[in-house]
Amino acid sequence: MTHAHRAAVLGSPIAHSLSPILHRAAYAELGLTDWTYDRFEIDEQALPGFIAGLDSSWAGLSLTMPLKRVIIPLLDSVSETASSVEAVNTVVFTRDGRRVGDNTDIPGMIAALRERGVDTVESAAVLGAGATASSALAALAVICTGPVTAYVRSRERGDEMRGWGERLGVDVRISDWAQAKQALHAPLVIATTPAGATDALAGAVPDAPGTLFDVLYEPWPTVLAAAWAAHNGAVVGGLDLLVHQAVLQVEQMTGRSPAPLAAMRNAGEEALAAR
Template sequence: MPHVSTSTAAHRAAVLGSPIGHSLSPVLHGAAYAALGLSGWSYEAVELDESSFPAWFAGLGPEWSGLSLTMPLKRVVIPLLASVTPLADAVGAVNTVTWTPERYPVGHNTDVHGIVQALRSTGLSSATVGCVVGAGATAASAVAALAGLGCSSVVVQARSARRAGPVLEVAAKLGVAARISDLTAFEDVAAADAVIVTLPGEAASSWSAGLTVTDPPRGAMLDVSYHPWPTDAASRWSSAGGAAVGGFEMLLHQAAEQVRLMTGLDAPLDDMRAAGEKALAER
């Protein structure tokens, strides 16, 4: 845990990725610093891709206390770190970097925490059967989150078995039985205790167009999209009486965990939520 100072001593942090202009992280972290009285802390957004990141990372000075990583850097960073947490290692993705007092960089994954807390906000306390829609980077964290909620089996809906391979590897590492199904296998969605939709943009719209929910759904749904909200899938789910939550809740909780890791202080969740909601309302 880093040493924390509430003085004006400089502590820098940033969110990195490409594209990065849409990120809510500066709003959420900035609100946390203000509420915690961390006047010496700053948080910015830095546009970096896979080719430019390693040299930038190598040049960081001792004033840097934390990094938030988005795509495409969550895997690129791993070889540059001194260590990663067991969870980040299992998922194969790092979205947070902190430094030890000796200045050794450590990789963490707070996306899993964010997903778990988002699902719990619907009233879900545990799950046995899960369904992950999509097989990209977020799907791996989704499987880990479902494992954390007690899922013993997970269905991964994907366009192809090849795309789902890395996600199935994560499930195997965590002792979760996983199988692949087609994106049109909506019976798997209906049978799940928890459904996590990780598809982006048009792919999500195409998938949800086939989703028919007539009876109150058995499980809770997390759609990781957060703007605009609600998504078509979430609207169909909630209109039938199901519990649905969006990606903002996930983003909020993963950012709060980042604040804790970077500063050593409990995150002011209410202040961060208010700032994030205000920023989204203005988009």
């Protein structure tokens, strides 16, 4: 029997992606023996040709950098969530051949926070201003009732974040990265920066911190996350985000719900521990 259902993650670089491990763990738990999930090194130039070459066995795609925006013109429709941040990380191929784009990072962030008891906050801080920061603002549009302060390294980044805030209905205030230690006093801090960028802030963690959501998962814990936990603050990590957004992808691609969160998280933890 041929493999009737295919899915994969696309991006560049892609070799370290945990998505195949998470999705395959879900398939095993759900008994989906005729499903496969692979990874492909695809950049912006190669994407149109790859999409054009897919046959009817394909059920869905996960997209990582640098493809989340360039995929949009290749789709038949895009969800309101994905449109709000101009980023698609999930494509589902419908039975009638349509390509439907969505963003599971945003509801994944919300689910990861709610799992730790963070349903609503009066204010928040965002460290960084890249693509993940716009998704963070979209999540904060749902759970934050007051202002969000973004700590950025340039005026251009600040203008971008303020623009995202206006689009998403979030009161975004801009502060220079040099003042980033002030961010740590917010009830919710979302760190969207690359590895090492927040290490210097670890010594400034307050005695009774709120919740830190650090979107990195490797290396883990980050220096900041370790310091936060040492001060008994709640920490949500990048693996939490990765698992929750993958759960939503599995449900959309397979039509099976709920996806097995615990099995997927265990598979991810084991894979990271083995690296």
